[in-house]
Amino acid sequence: MAAKLRKGDKVVVLAGKDKGKQGEITSVMPKDNKAVVEGVNMAIRHTRQTQTSQGGRISKAMPIDLSNLALVDANGKATRVGFRVEGENKVRYAKTTGEAI
Numbered sequence: 001m002a003a004k005l006r007k008g009d010k011v012v013v014l015a016g017k018d019k020g021k022q023g024e025i026t027s028v029m030p031k032d033n034k035a036v037v038e039g040v041n042m043a044i045r046h047t048r049q050t051q052t053s054q055g056g057r058i059s060k061a062m063p064i065d066l067s068n069l070a071l072v073d074a075n076g077k078a079t080r081v082g083f084r085v086e087g088e089n090k091v092r093y094a095k096t097t098g099e100a101i
Contacts (some may be wrong), residue, residue, distance in 0.1 A: 004071075004081040005035060006094065007015065009101075011069045012078045013040055018064075022072060026061070034063035073097050 005011060005025060012022045022039040041064045049055030071079035071094065079096040090100040 005066060005069060010072045012035060012039075012072050013037070013064065014078065015068045016041070016068050017066070022031065025069075028066075028088055031061060032034055032063065033066050035069060036063050037059050037069065040064060071101070074099060 005028065007025050007028055009025050010022065011018055011025060018040045021040050023039045026036045026038050028035045038061060041063045042059045043061045045060045047053070047055050051063050067097055071081055073079040073094040073096050077096060077099065079094040081092050081101070082095050083090055084093055085091075086100065093099060094101060
């Protein structure tokens with residue numbers, strides 16, 4: 001099945017502790033049905049100091065389920081994603097505006 005959400009998409013969180021926050025997808029894990037979004041679902045990780053990096057408490061974005069994310073359309077609102085064929089190409093489009101993504 002084609003991916004509705006991809007790396008680099010701007011999304012909004014629909015449910016959970018970060019509901020309403022927006023961010024950009026940095027990575028997608030299709031097998032786990034999860035994605036990592038910049039600045040969302042942050043957790044503190046304690047790391048040991050090494051010669052190359054400073055140790056301490058470091059905030060890290062953790063994966064969030066794809067069902068809790070929605071794409072942001074040109075108007076800045078959450079939208080569902082559809083697929084249609086334009087010419088010979090299959091493209092994603094925003095259901096609210098009808099624009100190709």
